[in-house]
Amino acid sequence: MCRPVGRSGLLGSIHAEPRALPVISAVGLSKSYGSTRAVDELSFEVRSGVVTGFLGPNGSGKSTTMRMVMGLDRPTAGSVTINGVGYHDLRWPLREVGALLEAKAVHPGRSAYAHLLSLAQTNAIPRSRVDDVLAMVGLEGVSRRKAGKFSLGMSQRLGIASALLGDPGVLLFDEPINGLDPEGILWVRNLLKSLAAEGRTVFVSSHLMSEMAQTATDLVVIGRGRLISDTSVENFIASNTESTVLVRTPETERLQGVLAAAGLRVAPGADGGLVVTGATAVQVGEAAHAASVMLHELSPQQASLEEVFMDMTSDMVDYHGLTPDAPVDGAPAGAPSGAGAEVGR
Amino acid sequence: MTAIAPTRVTSLPEPSGRRAGLRGELASEWTKLRTVRSTWICLAIIVVAGVGLSALVLSIEAGRWVHLAADERALFDPVRSSQTGLFLAEFVVGVLGALVVTSEYGTGAMRTTLASVPRRTSVLIAKLLVVGAVVLVVAEVTAFASFFVGQAVLLGQGGTSLPAGSTLIDQVHAANVPVYGIGHPGALRAVFFGGLYLVLLAFLACAIGFILRHTAGSISTYVGVLLVLPLIVSILPSSFANSFEKYLPSNLGLGMTAVTTRTTDFAGILLTPWVAAGVLAAYAAAASLLAGWLLVRRDA
Ligand SMILES: Nc1ncnc2c1ncn2[C@@H]1O[C@H](COP(=O)(O)OP(=O)(O)OP(=O)(O)O)[C@@H](O)[C@H]1O
Ligand SMILES: [Mg+2]
Numbered sequence: 001m002c003r004p005v006g007r008s009g010l011l012g013s014i015h016a017e018p019r020a021l022p023v024i025s026a027v028g029l030s031k032s033y034g035s036t037r038a039v040d041e042l043s044f045e046v047r048s049g050v051v052t053g054f055l056g057p058n059g060s061g062k063s064t065t066m067r068m069v070m071g072l073d074r075p076t077a078g079s080v081t082i083n084g085v086g087y088h089d090l091r092w093p094l095r096e097v098g099a100l101l102e103a104k105a106v107h108p109g110r111s112a113y114a115h116l117l118s119l120a121q122t123n124a125i126p127r128s129r130v131d132d133v134l135a136m137v138g139l140e141g142v143s144r145r146k147a148g149k150f151s152l153g154m155s156q157r158l159g160i161a162s163a164l165l166g167d168p169g170v171l172l173f174d175e176p177i178n179g180l181d182p183e184g185i186l187w188v189r190n191l192l193k194s195l196a197a198e199g200r201t202v203f204v205s206s207h208l209m210s211e212m213a214q215t216a217t218d219l220v221v222i223g224r225g226r227l228i229s230d231t232s233v234e235n236f237i238a239s240n241t242e243s244t245v246l247v248r249t250p251e252t253e254r255l256q257g258v259l260a261a262a263g264l265r266v267a268p269g270a271d272g273g274l275v276v277t278g279a280t281a282v283q284v285g286e287a288a289h290a291a292s293v294m295l296h297e298l299s300p301q302q303a304s305l306e307e308v309f310m311d312m313t314s315d316m317v318d319y320h321g322l323t324p325d326a327p328v329d330g331a332p333a334g335a336p337s338g339a340g341a342e343v344g345r
Numbered sequence: 346m347t348a349i350a351p352t353r354v355t356s357l358p359e360p361s362g363r364r365a366g367l368r369g370e371l372a373s374e375w376t377k378l379r380t381v382r383s384t385w386i387c388l389a390i391i392v393v394a395g396v397g398l399s400a401l402v403l404s405i406e407a408g409r410w411v412h413l414a415a416d417e418r419a420l421f422d423p424v425r426s427s428q429t430g431l432f433l434a435e436f437v438v439g440v441l442g443a444l445v446v447t448s449e450y451g452t453g454a455m456r457t458t459l460a461s462v463p464r465r466t467s468v469l470i471a472k473l474l475v476v477g478a479v480v481l482v483v484a485e486v487t488a489f490a491s492f493f494v495g496q497a498v499l500l501g502q503g504g505t506s507l508p509a510g511s512t513l514i515d516q517v518h519a520a521n522v523p524v525y526g527i528g529h530p531g532a533l534r535a536v537f538f539g540g541l542y543l544v545l546l547a548f549l550a551c552a553i554g555f556i557l558r559h560t561a562g563s564i565s566t567y568v569g570v571l572l573v574l575p576l577i578v579s580i581l582p583s584s585f586a587n588s589f590e591k592y593l594p595s596n597l598g599l600g601m602t603a604v605t606t607r608t609t610d611f612a613g614i615l616l617t618p619w620v621a622a623g624v625l626a627a628y629a630a631a632a633s634l635l636a637g638w639l640l641v642r643r644d645a
Binding site: 072073095107118123 | 361382460
């Protein structure tokens with residue numbers, strides 16, 4: 001193979017503006033715990049300047065991947081680098097990489113201030129910075145209180161403060177919005193975006209596609225430890241949803257025949273409408289006009305990200321809830337399940 | 346290919362050292378140790394239990410002196426008896442040493458620590474040094490306080506100092522319970538070794554914490570080594586037990602705090618102070634090496 005630059009590299013870029021070289025780069029990253037293959041030959045790249053969402057259902061290997069990036073878990077195979085070096089070779093790791101891995105990873109009897117101070121001391125970060133980050137996350141009023149008494153939201157904020165402590169260029173957040181109220185979610189969303197806008201690399205995991213749709217520019221999607229997609233949010237939607245068109249007419253049966261004759265895939269939709277798959281509104285409108293069928297509604301439908309995500313990972317989810325009508329096992333990848341069938345409703 | 350470096354102005358001053366390592370980690374570990382209340386509770390219990398039990402034991406021994414047989418009188422060591430409280434304090438030292446490590450594993454904070462200082466041996470060494478230094482100070486204070494309070498208790502109950510150059514025969518025939526000064530041959534070493542005994546045990550507990558990573562498991566193991574192991578050895582055939590007994594940590598502590606080689610030679614039960622200290626230090630070193638090896642090898 002003579003193309004050293006990958007899909008999202010400088011060559012063959014699908015974006016108008018040239019993309020920066022990847023900051024985090026995983027190659028063939030794998031991790032097994034006994035017989036559990038938590039991460040399986042995962043290769044992806046994360047660039048600076050944008051928020052990159054890391055998506056996957058529960059147990060798909062997001063946290064494991066992040067621990068390997070942080071040099072905490074040793075990969076069974078493959079490697080991951082930050083700005084070209086392994087985590088263990090970073091000279092002042094907190095000044096280069098900040099991470100929120102677990103919200104409650106603080107001694108319950110220690111104050112937020114003391115916790116952050118102890119971290120600052122490891123990387124020669126001045127004491128004044130502790131007060132700065134406490135103010136940034138809005139914990140300055142409770143900084144001397146025991147962290148064990150913090151709510152989950154406050155703990156998340158403390159975790160974010162510790163990630164920001166070294167003013168690092170690379171930030172990793174593992175499910176940072178867990179336990180936050182709407183105001184907190186909005187705060188994190190804006191924080192992530194502004195960190196990225198400052199030129200930082202922001203890699204944030206979530207199992208909520210809808211959340212990532214509002215925050216991320218790039219997406220790394222995994223299922224059962226394997227890469228499903230490494231692209232931009234825009235591309236992800238475009239290449240994974242077939243556009244559908246909802247059309248309503250008083251002459252439903254006639255239109256169905258007309259559209260089918262025109263080679264379009266058409267199926268009855270909700271409330272007596274018709275759903276046309278793989279066609280644009282223009283095609284449907286022209287076909288109807290040619291046959292002189294009157295239309296009451298003609299609207300293109302866009303699948304929400306959540307639906308796309310559920311569709312893609314429906315056969316990749318390890319832990320299905322016990323819903324009576326859940327597919328028994330291994331629904332074929334292409335077949336839309338419950339949520340997928342209702343695309344664009 | 347040239348990387349497009351993100352343009353960012355960092356607000357932080359440049360660090361002075363070469364890389365994150367032992368120096369910063371030492372400061373960090375000290376901050377962590379002093380900012381939880383359990384540390385201060387443990388240290389207070391070490392002093393109070395150590396000195397209190399020693400005073401109590403010597404007060405009882407003083408009262409019994411007139412009733413003691415010659416061989417019991419010959420075995421009486423007012424210095425070692427004054428260190429009895431350390432054998433209660435040692436359990437609190439174990440809790441302290443283990444908690445320094447296992448409380449971080451329990452909360453997940455160990456991951457943050459190891460991410461801050463990726464050279465994991467620095468984390469192990471810093472924890473050992475900080476815990477060791479704190480326990481050294483507190484344990485020596487306890488050991489010397491136990492000694493002076495203990496001898497004061499003996500004096501208060503009619504004890505008398507044996508004149509310099511007195512022999513074992515003089516001690517056996519003494520009318521009053523004998524009192525040793527800190528200048529008595531071997532007394533200073535015995536008291537200092539009393540504190541050192543707790544430091545070495547703190548290392549052991551810390552290492553067990555790194556190896557097992559669970560609070561309850563680590564403390565049980567530590568207590569098992571100090572309390573249960575002697576029980577197991579004691580039910581072994583005596584020829585077998587005799588050769589093992591002196592290597593038990595608790596008996597090494599007895600050997601370390603003995604003043605006279607007379608008592609330490611007694612029936613070969615105890616090792617001499619320096620040998621005992623060396624053996625216990627070897628245990629602590631071996632456990633620490635295993636801990637370091639596992640820490641570097643295992644996932645955090
Ligand atoms: N230390 C470990 N020992 C054994 N198995 C593990 C360990 N860590 C993770 N696993 C397993 O690896 C798989 C991936 O787990 P991981 O926590 O990385 O998933 P995740 O994507 O972060 O999930 P979630 O969304 O629930 O946080 C799971 O099957 C999990 O049980
Ligand atoms: Mg996770």
